[in-house]
Amino acid sequence: MPSFLWATGATFGARTTVSPSLVKLADDRVAWFLAVLWVTGLLKIVGSVIGVGLVCRRGGRTGPLLVFCGAGAAVLLVWHGALFVVHGALVEAGVRSVAPDLAGLTSWYLWLWGPWFVLGGLAFAAATWRYVRRLDTRTQVRRCGAAGAIGALLLSLASMLTGIG
Template sequence: MIAIMSGRRETASSPARWPGFASAVWGFAFAVPSFYWAMGGLAGAESTIAPSLVDLARERNPGFLAVLWVTGVLKVVGGMLGLALVRRRAWGRGMNRLLQLSAWGAVVLLVWHGALFIGQGLLVQTHVIGIDPELRPISRWYTYLWGPWFVAGGVTFMFAARAHLSEVADRRPAMTAGLVGGLGALALSATAVITGIG
């Protein structure tokens, strides 16, 4: 289907739209394991995530189950954000700013989280940091699967946010909102690391 946008023809698969769709697919796909584990499924969990988390899931720990459900919902919201970034002309100024704030916040949170997994994992793999030998295989999953997956999500949201911004009429306020979102996410991430909860 062809749409007319800002005086030029654009298809659904054009470079200006694919990042939003990629972000949506990333969010919806990533929600599946969270919901699966929250509902009691453990296939694949024992070899790919930390044993302490597997134990919490197996014990049906209420707090951990709540975290799984909330993260699953947040990932679905991320998928919806990706779709919202595709529909640029339909939104008003306030919504465009909210989308930019959310998208750049997601970019920073995802890239930061993924980079931590990759960085710590590489330090473990090169024996700079020592861990229990039994945890090394799981560390590899964090280094080569979960870390890159988070980074890939952040990159898709970055391209989606940029494509969205290129079609926004009130670019300066939207850019400011994006900057606030990114800096807020950076401050949150840094605080989590400093306090030892991230």
């Protein structure tokens, strides 16, 4: 996973596809950014475990937690990817401008990263929906899914408004 690779100091693949300011943070070995990279890598592993859990045929006590996380992941990934696609489309159409050092990255975010995030979010949504359909206690599980989705949206909006994300 690129997050772990970049956290160890290698920036293979990052120089042409990621914002130069982020590459500089990795190159300069800024402690808080390295921590973010490690946490991001760990979250990707946790996400893969959740995804596998959602496609398993079991319900059990972890069902509501899986649905909460799956719905949250679906919303975050689709939202994040859609922002990349919309921003990239606006830049490509000339409606919005970016700093010259970011102009070359717009296509990566518009045509690769954005759609990739959206597809991942849709995959989580489909897996979560199928998982809920297989369970007997759908009402409680659906509430967990709704809470996860709303929580993820609020978290994303808060990070966007504060300039963190």
